[in-house]
Amino acid sequence: MKNIGSCPNCHKDFVVDSSLSAQKCPYCGRSFKTDEIPLYKDSVKEVKTDGNNFNKYDNSDYTKPVKIDNVPPETKKPSHGGIITFIVIILIIISSCFIIKSIFGGLALNLTERNLTSSDYSKSETQGLTSYKLTIVPKISIKSIEVSATVFNSSNQGLYSDSQSKTDLTKNFSYVFDFDFGFEVALTAYSIEYTITGVVNLI
Numbered sequence: 001m002k003n004i005g006s007c008p009n010c011h012k013d014f015v016v017d018s019s020l021s022a023q024k025c026p027y028c029g030r031s032f033k034t035d036e037i038p039l040y041k042d043s044v045k046e047v048k049t050d051g052n053n054f055n056k057y058d059n060s061d062y063t064k065p066v067k068i069d070n071v072p073p074e075t076k077k078p079s080h081g082g083i084i085t086f087i088v089i090i091l092i093i094i095s096s097c098f099i100i101k102s103i104f105g106g107l108a109l110n111l112t113e114r115n116l117t118s119s120d121y122s123k124s125e126t127q128g129l130t131s132y133k134l135t136i137v138p139k140i141s142i143k144s145i146e147v148s149a150t151v152f153n154s155s156n157q158g159l160y161s162d163s164q165s166k167t168d169l170t171k172n173f174s175y176v177f178d179f180d181f182g183f184e185v186a187l188t189a190y191s192i193e194y195t196i197t198g199v200v201n202l203i
């Protein structure tokens with residue numbers, strides 16, 4: 001029976017014929033008793049089941065058998081410095097051009113009021129690096145208005161949230177809702193979502 005063994009002297013692998021009492025290493029030429037040579041147990045199966053490999057191992061010019069538990073050499077990892085710089089630059093670019101989503105709604109309390117609608121005012125947005133400003137100009141008198149803003153990262157996790165409300169807004173005046181979320185939030189900010197709710201008097 002033949003197995004792959006490792007030479008106790010030079011540690012190179014070679015075919016060990018266990019029917020013989022001694023083996024000579026084909027690399028360093030030293031002789032050992034067969035039971036002194038460590039065998040690769042896992043390779044026994046391969047040698048027994050694969051006739052081609054068996055013959056190949058018998059060839060005098062065979063080089064090195066593949067150990068089954070051989071770990072492939074690790075591929076060279078790229079350096080991290082350049083990648084981190086690249087990501088930071090991308091984050092700064094992204095944070096200055098948020099996706100802005102808005103939700104409209106409200107809750108009228110009784111028959112003399114109704115919910116604010118987007119046609120009751122005009123709005124303009126100012127996107128800074130670390131802040132978001134929403135300017136509301138009422139087209140009619142507005143009893144109350146509340147703006148809630150949340151800044152999300154790209155995993156949709158809230159990084160910053162704030163609500164601001166104003167009451168008794170006069171037609172054609174400007175009302176600024178200023179959400180200053182700071183530089184740290186801006187670095188990973190991906191989107192800002194705001195909700196405008198309010199109530200308008202019917203009489």
Ligand SMILES: [Zn+2]
Nearest residue numbers: 007010025028
């Ligand atoms: Zn040897």
